[in-house]
Amino acid sequence: MTTRGYFGIGAEGISKPMNFGNLARTAYGFGASFVFTITPGRRVEAPDSDTPKSQEHMPWYNYDNIDAVHLPDGCRLVGIELTDEAISLPSFRHPTSAAYVLGPENGSLSPQLVERCEFIVKIPTRFCLNVATAGAIIMYDRIQSLGRFDERPVRAGGPIHQDAGPNPHLPKHVHGRPVYSGGKRESGKKGRDRLTTVGSRYKPKKG
Numbered sequence: 607m608t609t610r611g612y613f614g615i616g617a618e619g620i621s622k623p624m625n626f627g628n629l630a631r632t633a634y635g636f637g638a639s640f641v642f643t644i645t646p647g648r649r650v651e652a653p654d655s656d657t658p659k660s661q662e663h664m665p666w667y668n669y670d671n672i673d674a675v676h677l678p679d680g681c682r683l684v685g686i687e688l689t690d691e692a693i694s695l696p697s698f699r700h701p702t703s704a705a706y707v708l709g710p711e712n713g714s715l716s717p718q719l720v721e722r723c724e725f726i727v728k729i730p731t732r733f734c735l736n737v738a739t740a741g742a743i744i745m746y747d748r749i750q751s752l753g754r755f756d757e758r759p760v761r762a763g764g765p766i767h768q769d770a771g772p773n774p775h776l777p778k779h780v781h782g783r784p785v786y787s788g789g790k791r792e793s794g795k796k797g798r799d800r801l802t803t804v805g806s807r808y809k810p811k812k813g
C-alpha cells in the first residue's frame with residue numbers, strides 16, 4: 607500500500623474506549639501516522655479491541671481540550687460529521703497531509719471543533735454509523751483514492767496486470783539491454799537470443 611503524504615485520525619469526547627481501540631487498530635492497518643483523542647469522556651489507555659497494540663507502533667496523543675490540539679505544520683484538519691452542509695465523501699479530495707476527527711458516540715462534533723476544521727465531510731448513509739466504522743470508511747476512501755492501485759476493469763473481476771497501470775505489489779520493472787534483429791553477433795548466439803552492440807547494425811559497403 608503506497609500513498610503520498612500522511613494522515614492521523616482521532617475522535618472527540620470518546621466514552622467507550624473499545625470504540626477507540628477499534629479505530630486505532632484500523633488506523634494502524636491503513637498506515638496512519640498517529641491517532642488522538644480530544645476531551646475524552648473516559649481516558650483511553652490500552653483497550654482490548656486494539657489487538658495489534660498499535661500504541662507500541664505509532665503515537666497516540668490525548669488532548670485534554672480543543673486548545674491543546676497541536677497538529678504538525680501543514681496538516682489539515684478534516685471533521686467527519688453527518689450534516690446537510692458537509693461535503694459528501696465520494697466527492698471529497700483528501701489533503702496530502704490530513705488529520706481526520708470524528709465525534710463522540712452519543713453526540714456530534716462540538717461547534718468549537720467544527721470551527722477549527724478546514725473541511726467537514728459526511729459519509730452518505732441514512733443515519734449515523736458507529737464512530738469506528740465511520741473512521742474505517744474514511745480511511746479506506748483515502749487510500750483508495752490516493753493510493754497506487756490498478757484500475758478497475760470494465761468487466762467484473764480483477765485487473766489484467768499487463769494492461770493495467772503500475773501495481774505496487776509487483777516487483778519494479780527492470781529494463782534489459784537493447785536487442786536488435788541484425789548486426790554483430792555476441793557470444794556466438796543465434797536467432798532471438800542474438801544480442802548486438804548499439805550502432806553495429808548497418809555498415810555501408812565500401813566502393
Ligand SMILES: C[S@@+](CC[C@H](N)C(=O)[O-])C[C@H]1O[C@@H](n2cnc3c(N)ncnc32)[C@H](O)[C@@H]1O
Binds near residue numbers: 727
Ligand atoms: C455514532 S455517531 C454520533 C451519533 C449521532 N450524532 C446521533 O446521535 O445520531 C459518532 C460519530 O461518527 C461519525 N459518523 C457516523 N456516521 C457518519 C456519517 N454517515 N457521516 C459522517 N460522520 C459519521 C461522526 O463523527 C459522529 O459524530
